[in-house]
Amino acid sequence: MLVFASIVLCIVPALVVLYPLVRKIASKSPLPEDESSLNADLERRWESAVDGLQSAELEKSLGNLQEEDYRWLRDIHMNEAALVLKAMDLSESDEIEMMKKVNDEIARTKIQSGGTE
Amino acid sequence: MVEIGQISLVAAFILVVYVTIVGFAGGVLNGRDLVASARWGFYSVVPLLLIATSALIYAFVNNDFSVAYVAENSNLAMPRIYAWVAFYSGNAGSLLYIAVAFSIMASICLKVITKKLPYTAPYALGVMSMVLLFFLAVILFLANPLEKLTVTPADGQGINPLLIHFGMFIHPPFQMLGLISVALPYSVAVGALLAGRGGRDEWVDQGRMWGMVSWLILTVGLLLGSWWAYTILGWGGYWAWDPVENSALMPWLAMTAFVHSIMVQKRRGMFRMWNMVLVIISFTMAQLGMFINRGGPVPSVHSFAESTMGWIFLAVMGLTLFVSLVIFVIRYDTLKSRGRLESMISRESAFLAQNILFLLIAFVTLWGTVFPIFSEAVDETTMTVGQPFFNKVNGPLMLLLILLMGVAPLLPWRRATGKSLARMLRIPVVSGLSVAAIVLIAGISQPWAVASFAICGVAVSGVLQEWGRGTFSRHRRGEGWPRAFLNLLNANRPRYGGYIVHLAIIMLGVGITASSFYSVQRDVVMQPGDTETLGKYTFKYIGVNEESFSDRLEETAEFKVWSGDKYIGYMYPYRAFYPEFRIAATRGAINSSPMEDFYLVPSEFGEDDQAVFRALINPMIWWMWASGPILVFGTLVALVPRRRSKNVQLRLTSLTARVGDQNQSSVLGAED
Amino acid sequence: MSIIKLTIARSSTLTIFVILLVLVLIFLSCKPPVEVSELDSRTNSLNKSIMCPICPGESIDQSQNELAGHMRRIVREQIEGGKTDSEVREYFVERYGPVVLLEPSTSGIGLIAWIVPPAGLLIAGCSVAIALILMKRRRSEEVVDDTLSHNDRVRYYKVLEERGISEDDLPGREV
Structure with missing residues (x-):
């Protein structure tokens, strides 16, 4: 009884940890988004800008903020949000640029290899 | 059954060794299968430890005195349900309790961070499993609760009679859970450092969440302990500044500081380095707490009897602190701030002041707790440092803290201009002074008591002012009063949840003031x-x-x-x-x-x-006990995550697509 | 004062009403402190400042030990016999050493215990001030594209206004 139990207690966990290694399910599944990626960072900054705007609205309606301060805060956060958009834009246009370059390269290589053959 | 429990412990230990090695390896080598294997391994430790725990409780329930721990901590006369209490009332059993409770909490944490922080998670896993490894190692090699006696006695020694109270069902488990739960935000933070992913505030959301969870458990543990001391121990008091109580207070103070300053990092990208250091300090204090608890050199009503165990905890605490700081220094460069301080008077600076004040109180508490050792070493006279000292020294500091707590939420982010400051503080200051006047007229003359009530008045009116104005402004837009109030709360959960917690703290403060001065x-x-x-x-x-x-x-x-x-x-x-x-x-x-x-x-x-x-x-x-449920409620409100506008990504892309359209046309026009 | 004029009249009256109500409640709930004989109050406070030597860290007021009870009786006797507080403490210190007092003495090494907390407060205050000054001066190190050209600004703000910000990205708008 005891021997049986100890075997079970040792074998089952061993099987559990071996399973992912053997079946490689993790490496076959799609790569999760890196929390440090530019995208993730931009999302965080966006959320923080939106939070800031919301809080400025709230503070104004509470009467904690004067009109002048409210505008100043709002401008700061809009600026931040706009910067995020711009960065996304750039990164997207960068991507587009890069894809263009890659396609060009491929096309050129094809022509060359086509030519020599 | 006992033997099965012992085998489970050994199996769990080997498994955790595996998980630690493979977890870190998977992170470093970027081997996702390795990491998955380590993760599943970690989850599997839970059932193994549960089996060991069941074996122990089974032994208690069946009066199996062949097990040394059962013989030491129960007897035939003990009511059966107290087997749960006896389980963790002794040193070895409490270690097993901490191990199994931590493995469960950490598994939940792991599941969440694997989804949210996929590249940090392997390292956080490594850290968590090292913590677990330490406990299992101590259990297996130094204090095994399932160890058997060579001769089985007829009856056990019995449980300490002070423990036979239903408060003991919840206070010590909560307290111990609280101390070890500090390891969760610690693991996330240090994991982020190790992964090189600490510099862009990636870990902040999870750090905040697990920090608050840990804080909540610590707070409940402290409140339950005070309540139990008051209702059971029969001296009419609830807090004696006993070394073990202090050792539970210190990590609480550090975690309170942390859950506040992490907000600044979330909002402004500031305090990045500071928060890392703070979470490391918090965990160190939690470990210090465990050390003092297990028979450190300072005598206490609470401590487990063994004294050699304590030194191992102290050594590990020192080692952890050292290694954490080394990692911090190595990754130092990645932690520069994003935002900058715009004004000396702002919510950010108030939070900084609050943090320092919390740490000062923690330091003073530590100082008082270890002073006897210090005085003995230096002067060869042992001095006792007890309630009178702590009350005189920490009392005013905590009063200052409550004042800050009342004023800081009224300060806007970034900067407060003189005019807006005056407007915001008008009502709270008037309220505070009125309260002072009223209590003086009513016959309360003790200066500290008057000051304390006045400051509580300031704090309460600050909260009520925000609630009142916010509800009123929504009401003006057409919502009925109750609806307006609830919607206000719901739309700004972290902020208003925090206010509820502050109200609970004020209730606590009022109760403590009244009972301290006028009992x-x-x-x-x-x-x-x-x-x-x-x-x-x-x-x-x-x-x-x-x-x-x-x-x-x-x-x-x-x-x-x-x-x-x-x-x-x-x-x-x-x-x-x-x-x-x-x-x-x-x-x-x-x-x-x-x-x-x-x-x-x-x-x-x-x-x-x-x-x-x-x-x-x-x-x-x-008022002190009534504050408990309110505090828990407030924390839960603040914890509920914002219904995150799904597909923020999508929204952004659609926005930029529009912008892109405009871009096209401007490229043609050859601008910028 | 023009600040007062700015407040909306109704909310201001409501606030004042609430404050007055609360103040009345506080007044009603304050009771004059219960009178205890001076003998009792002196005994209690002395008991709370003397430690029971054989109980770890408990005062003789707190501890239920026999020795604690015995010591409490001695304290009472001594006060009734006309001794001052410090004389009573001296009595116990002579028998058990300074360790029996629950707060460190204000002379000798004990003084260090008392000095450290206020010194800590001073240091803490200075560090906060210094940290704030330093933080205010330091520019953020990260290279952040801080500037938007005018055209950029117009373009993006338009997008934000039209789509991004007026929607439920910003739930607080309804605040």
Whole structure:
């Protein structure tokens, strides 16, 4: 009884940890988004800008903020949000640029290899 | 069954060694299968430890005295349900409890961070499993609760009689859970550092969440402990600045600081380095707490008897601190701030001041706790540092903290101009002064008490002002009052949840102030039939009932009590003497109302019917216990995550697509 | 004062009403402190400042030990016999050493215990001030594209206004 139990207690966990290694399910599944990626960072900054705007609205309606301060805060956060958009834009246009370059390269290589053959 | 439990422990240990190695390896080598394997391994530790725990509880329930730990901590007379208490009441058992509880909490944490922080998670996993590894190693090699005796005694030694109270079902487990739960935000933070992913605030959301969870558990543990001390230990007080109590307070102070300053990082990208250091300090203090708990060199009512165990905890604490700081220094460069401080008067600076104040109180508490050792080493005289010292020193500091707590939420982010500051602080300051005036008129003259009530007044009105104005402004836009209020709360959960917690703290503060300065007590000698008074209470001693049990002698006194002219009823304080432990456990009888508690406790029963009783009136203690549920509620409100606009990504892309369209046309026009 | 004029009249009256109500409640709930005889109050406070030598860290007021009870009786006797508080403490210190007092003495090494907390407060205050000054001066190190050209600004703000910000990205708008 005891021997049986100890075997079970040792074998089952061993099987559990071996399973992912053997079946490689993790490496076959799609790569999760890196929390440090530019995208993730931009999302965080966006959320923080939106939070800031919301809080400025709230503070104004509470009467904690004067009109002048409210505008100043709002401008700061809009600026931040706009910067995020711009960065996304750039990164997207960068991507587009890069894809263009890659396609060009491929096309050129094809022509060359086509030519020599 | 016991043997199966032992095998589970060994299996768990080997598994955790595997998980630690493979977890880190998977992170470093970017091997996702390795990481998955380590993760599944970590989850599997939970059932193994549960089996070991069940084996131990089974042994208790069946009075299996062949197990050394069972023999030391229970006996035949112990009611069966206290097997749960006996399980963690001794050193070895408590280690197993911590291990199994931590493995469960950490598994939940792991599941969440694997999804949210996929590249940090392997390293966080490594850190968590190292923590678990330490406990399992100590259990297996130093203090195994399932160890067997060579000779089975007929009966056990029994559980410490002070522990036979239903408060013991929850306070120590909560307290120990709280201390180890600090490892969760720590693991996330240090994991982020190790992964090189600490510099862009990736870990902040998870750090905040697990920090708050840990804080909540620590707070509940402290409140339960105070409540238990008050209702069970019979000295009419709730906090004695005992070394073990202090060691639970210090990580709480550090975590309170952390859950606030992490907000600044979330909002402004500031305090990045500071938060790392703070979470490392918090965990160090939690470890220090465990050290003092396990028979450190400072004597305490609470500590487990073993003293050698403590030093190992101390050594590991030192090692952890050292290694953490090394990692911090290596990754230092990645932690530069994103935002910058715009004004000396702003919410950011208030949070910084608050953080420093919390750490100062923690330091002073630590200083008082270790001063006896210091004085002995330097001067060869042992000095005791007890309640009077801490009250005098920490009291004013905590008062300052409550003032800050009242004022800081009113400060806007980034900067506060003079005009807006005056406007915001107007009502709170007036309220504070009014409260001071009112209590002075009503007869409260103790300066610290007046100051404390006034400051609580400032803090309360700050919160109510925000609530009132916010609800009013929504109401103006057409919502009915109750709706407006609830929607306000719901739309800004972290902020208003925080306010609820602040209100609870103010209730706590009021209760502590009133009971600290205005408690009265009298020791009286009474014979059956005698009547005594204290304040407006009259109590008549009817007689005492003796009852003998197998392990104790219980003497229950009967009292008839009046408040002024009104008859309140009977009260039954009692005293139980345990000859084997040579301990007397008293239970006070308490008549509680929000205004005050009337508290009767027996000191001794003499021969010839004479008995000594202590009567106390403790004002406003009720507020302290009432604050607990409110505090929990507030924290939960603040924890509920924002329904995150799904597909923020999508939204952004669609926005930029529009912008892109405009881009096209401008490229053609050759601009910029 | 023009600040007062700015407040909306109704909310201001409501606030004042609430404050007055609360103040009345506070007044009613304050009771004059219960009178205890001076003997009792002196005994209690002395008991709370003397430690029971054989109980770890408990005062003789707190502890239910026999020795604690005995010591409490001695304290009472001594006060009734006309001794001052410090004389009573001296009595116990002579028998058990300074360790029996629950707060460190204000002379000798004990003084260090008392000095450290206020010194800590001073240091803490200075560090906060210094940290704030330093933080205010330091520019953020990260290279952040801080500037938007005018055209950029117009373009993006338009997008934000039209789509991004007026929607439920910003739930607080309804605040």
